[in-house]
Amino acid sequence: MILRCIECGKEYDPTEVRYRCECGGLLEVLVDLDKVENVFDGKNITLWKYESFIPVEKRVSLNEGGTPIYRLENLQTELGMKELYVKNEGANPTGSFKDRGMTVGVSKALELGMDKVICASTGNTSASLAAYAAKSSIKAYVLVPSGKIALGKLAQAIVYGAKVVPIRGNFDDALRVVVEASKELGVYMLNSINPFRLEGQKTIAFEIFDQLGFVPDKVILPVGNAGNISAIWKGFKELYEAGFINKLPQMIGIQAEGASPLAKAWKERRDFKSLKKPETVATAIRIGNPANWPKAWRAVEESGGVLESVTDEEILKAQKMLASKEGIFVEPASASSLAGLMKLRNETEEDESVVLITTGHGLKDPNIILEGFELPEPIEPSLEAFKEVL
Ligand code: F0G
Numbered sequence: 001m002i003l004r005c006i007e008c009g010k011e012y013d014p015t016e017v018r019y020r021c022e023c024g025g026l027l028e029v030l031v032d033l034d035k036v037e038n039v040f041d042g043k044n045i046t047l048w049k050y051e052s053f054i055p056v057e058k059r060v061s062l063n064e065g066g067t068p069i070y071r072l073e074n075l076q077t078e079l080g081m082k083e084l085y086v087k088n089e090g091a092n093p094t095g096s097f098k099d100r101g102m103t104v105g106v107s108k109a110l111e112l113g114m115d116k117v118i119c120a121s122t123g124n125t126s127a128s129l130a131a132y133a134a135k136s137s138i139k140a141y142v143l144v145p146s147g148k149i150a151l152g153k154l155a156q157a158i159v160y161g162a163k164v165v166p167i168r169g170n171f172d173d174a175l176r177v178v179v180e181a182s183k184e185l186g187v188y189m190l191n192s193i194n195p196f197r198l199e200g201q202k203t204i205a206f207e208i209f210d211q212l213g214f215v216p217d218k219v220i221l222p223v224g225n226a227g228n229i230s231a232i233w234k235g236f237k238e239l240y241e242a243g244f245i246n247k248l249p250q251m252i253g254i255q256a257e258g259a260s261p262l263a264k265a266w267k268e269r270r271d272f273k274s275l276k277k278p279e280t281v282a283t284a285i286r287i288g289n290p291a292n293w294p295k296a297w298r299a300v301e302e303s304g305g306v307l308e309s310v311t312d313e314e315i316l317k318a319q320k321m322l323a324s325k326e327g328i329f330v331e332p333a334s335a336s337s338l339a340g341l342m343k344l345r346n347e348t349e350e351d352e353s354v355v356l357i358t359t360g361h362g363l364k365d366p367n368i369i370l371e372g373f374e375l376p377e378p379i380e381p382s383l384e385a386f387k388e389v390l
Helices: 047-053 073-078 098-111 124-136 151-159 171-185 195-201 203-212 227-241 261-268 293-303 312-326 332-343 367-371 383-389
Strands: 002-005 027-030 069-071 083-088 116-120 139-145 163-167 218-222 250-256 306-310 353-358
Touching: 027 195, 047 098, 047 203, 069 203, 073 083, 073 312, 083 203, 083 332, 098 116, 098 124, 098 195, 116 124, 116 171, 124 139, 124 151, 139 151, 139 171, 151 163, 163 171, 195 203, 195 227, 203 227, 203 353, 218 227, 218 332, 227 250, 227 293, 250 261, 250 293, 250 332, 261 293, 261 306, 293 306, 306 312, 306 332, 312 332, 332 353
Parallel strands: 083 353, 116 139, 139 163, 218 250, 218 353, 250 306
Antiparallel strands: 002 027, 069 083
16 A cells, blocks of 8 residues: 555655645655455445455444435436435434444554544535544544534534634634644644545445445535545446446536536636635535535546536435435435436436435434424414314
């Protein structure tokens, strides 16, 4: 195993604490694919089933992964499709896919002998880091955009015992401070520019293949800091290079319109420019300067995919559809995968198989539902009164 810069190819020793190349490029972990095991038999699925692909020795685990994949029987009929699935990452221990990154990332922190960890977060990363730090008895610091983090996520970070620091600014501002703090204060940084985070998250690809028994034509997911789409693509490529699969899916990344610098650049075929004031109801992906954009861009390009954006209205409509037609309650950011599919429906063939990734649990952000719903006046506790409101 080695760390390599995706821009200049310079290699680094993975026992060194390093997040970027000297040239500024992002790093990736190269795993020895001669040593990986073909364990894809559809049984006993958990993240650590794929341990031969995961480049850490230590293991801090809360039993992450093994999330359900559902066939969306109602929605696929409604949308005129044959095979539509959701992989529901809200079923992870802290309610989001971030747990996959943190089980590996915090394990790496311990291997490196670090006793403090830090991240910037729109909410889920902070909740997850806080939980895995608690399990490891190390200190977690989390910087979050003041007033722009969903209630449930904030409660999680607090109860797991992290030092929660709200900042006057957005996620991008918080990440800047965190990068500086990790250098100056010797705290291990666990945002998704840390390549070990992505080594955990790539297991979403392994599970999709393991659960379905085939590789879908398209994988659609929300894009914020652009780590997850890069990680899932890396997972599929490793399966391909190991000779376990013989096709690759198209990777389709969805951003919220008010925070869509990547989707805009993609559509206009121009260079990516960061956005100073991102805004969206999907606070998890309220990000104007996605740090992993070069990896994400390559994932979409290599896979023949696309980057698209959806409005807040489309996101909330999709959130309601998933809950009321399929019984799956996801947070707004996660619903952007379905919103994206509906927007791109004309570009999808009827018989294509599509997997939507829903990234976080709906209960993390209950306010967004209650704000749009007026509870009726209470009734008298009698059958007559009940019959009147039926
Ligand atoms: N969906 C949810 C629910 C998220 O929390 C995030 C990112 C994403 C999608 C986007 O993933 O950044 O890998 O492109 N949340 C981060 C956080 C930024 O701090 O919790 P990405």
